[in-house]
Amino acid sequence: xxxxxxxxxxxxxxxxxxxxxxxxxxxxxxxxxxxxxxxxxxxxxxxxxxxxxxxxxxxxxxxxxxxxxxxxxxxxxxxxxxxxxxxxxxxxxxxxxxxxxxxxxxxxxxxxxxxxxxxxxxxxxxxxxxxxxxxxxxxxxxxxxxxxxx
Amino acid sequence: xxxxxxxxxxxxxxxxxxxxxxxxxxxxxxxxxxxxxxxxxxxxxxxxxxxxxxxxxxxxxxxxxxxxxxxxxxxxxxxxxxxxxxxxxxxxxxxxxxxxxxxxxxxxxxxxxxxxxxxxxxxxxxxxxxxxxxxxxxxxxxxxxxxxxxxxxxxxxxxxxxxxxxxxxxxxxxxxxxxxxxxxxxxxxxxxxxxxxxxxxxxxxxxxxxxxxxxxxxxxxxxxxxxxxxxxxxxxxxxxx
Numbered sequence: 247x248x249x250x251x252x253x254x255x256x257x258x259x260x261x262x263x264x265x266x267x268x269x270x271x272x273x274x275x276x277x278x279x280x281x282x283x284x285x286x287x288x289x290x291x292x293x294x295x296x297x298x299x300x301x302x303x304x305x306x307x308x309x310x311x312x313x314x315x316x317x318x319x320x321x322x323x324x325x326x327x328x329x330x331x332x333x334x335x336x337x338x339x340x341x342x343x344x345x346x347x348x349x350x351x352x353x354x355x356x357x358x359x360x361x362x363x364x365x366x367x368x369x370x371x372x373x374x375x376x377x378x379x380x381x382x383x384x385x386x387x388x389x390x391x392x393x394x395x396x
Numbered sequence: 397x398x399x400x401x402x403x404x405x406x407x408x409x410x411x412x413x414x415x416x417x418x419x420x421x422x423x424x425x426x427x428x429x430x431x432x433x434x435x436x437x438x439x440x441x442x443x444x445x446x447x448x449x450x451x452x453x454x455x456x457x458x459x460x461x462x463x464x465x466x467x468x469x470x471x472x473x474x475x476x477x478x479x480x481x482x483x484x485x486x487x488x489x490x491x492x493x494x495x496x497x498x499x500x501x502x503x504x505x506x507x508x509x510x511x512x513x514x515x516x517x518x519x520x521x522x523x524x525x526x527x528x529x530x531x532x533x534x535x536x537x538x539x540x541x542x543x544x545x546x547x548x549x550x551x552x553x554x555x556x557x558x559x560x561x562x563x564x565x566x567x568x569x570x571x572x573x574x575x576x577x578x579x580x581x582x583x584x585x586x587x588x589x590x591x592x593x594x595x596x597x598x599x600x601x602x603x604x605x606x607x608x609x610x611x612x613x614x615x616x617x618x619x620x621x622x623x624x625x626x627x628x629x630x631x632x633x634x635x636x637x
Contacts, residue, residue: 384635
């Protein structure tokens with residue numbers, strides 16, 4: 247009987263240990279606390295630069311592992327075009343958006359485009375809108391994101 | 397895991413708040429002396445604390461952002477405790493479990509308090525190195541937008557615009573097309589600074605023989621590049637246009 251009790255205590259401790267490490271891991275992930283964070287700025291309509299920005303995002307994710315890095319691409323000004331249905335990269339972008347790469351389109355720029363052309367730009371699926379690209383980039387850097395501008 | 401990861405934010409926090417035992421202090425100090433990253437983390441924590449003090453002079457004890465730093469840790473412990481209690485539940489009789497579950501419940505309300513809210517001044521440096529008209533136009537729009545946005549919501553911000561290489565032309569008297577715009581921004585906002593790269597001025601003068609004078613609103617700094625690098629090290633946000 248005593249032995250049973252003892253092994254029960256040991257089992258209990260092992261379970262507790264497991265639970266401890268498990269609980270912390272899950273919560274760290276839930277809180278969005280990844281080890282690395284990077285924001286990539288796209289503010290030009292140069293297609294080569296836009297392509298490089300996407301390559302950068304993919305390569306960073308490959309190098310560090312999808313779960314270890316948060317990658318956000320913020321497009322504004324002439325760079326907004328990359329995230330619209332008119333973009334040559336639209337298929338690549340909707341695919342990358344499903345692989346944990348965040349795409350943020352500048353709401354200010356969208357408004358400006360609409361005023362100019364009379365048409366609201368249509369974004370690629372998976373792209374989200376932020377009020378202002380520049381503010382978003384500032385905010386992310388304040389949260390510890392590294393800044394990359396290809 | 398390298399050595400700097402051995403020390404949690406909470407631990408460094410406690411150091412900054414002078415809450416460690418002399419032995420722990422000595423240990424952290426000696427570890428910091430051999431690890432640049434660790435000493436940087438300590439400095440950052442210290443600076444955060446200073447900034448909070450400046451932002452909330454009347455309530456220096458309330459270091460809300462410190463709490464937010466340690467939030468993950470707390471959540472982690474609490475969740476581990478919850479899951480731990482659950483695993484205990486699997487093994488123990490419900491009756492025995494009670495005494496363990498109660499302290500966990502006592503921790504729960506604590507969690508809701510730790511909402512991050514730093515009132516520190518935001519700081520951003522814009523950097524331009526070409527004189528493309530459309531780019532410059534966009535730059536001034538952004539600068540103005542950021543200043544407006546922060547003013548409207550009552551949040552403090554400092555903005556600097558650094559120009560080097562051909563970007564210097566934007567601040568050059570008799571050459572820039574933005575003289576009025578710069579003067580206007582400068583007169584409306586106290587928290588904006590225009591800085592011209594002195595190295596670039598010297599180089600252009602040497603290369604072309606022309607004398608360059610910058611607008612009265614612009615200050616001349618020695619090197620634009622090392623200036624923006626220093627700003628980033630100091631924790632400023634950086635935007636290259």
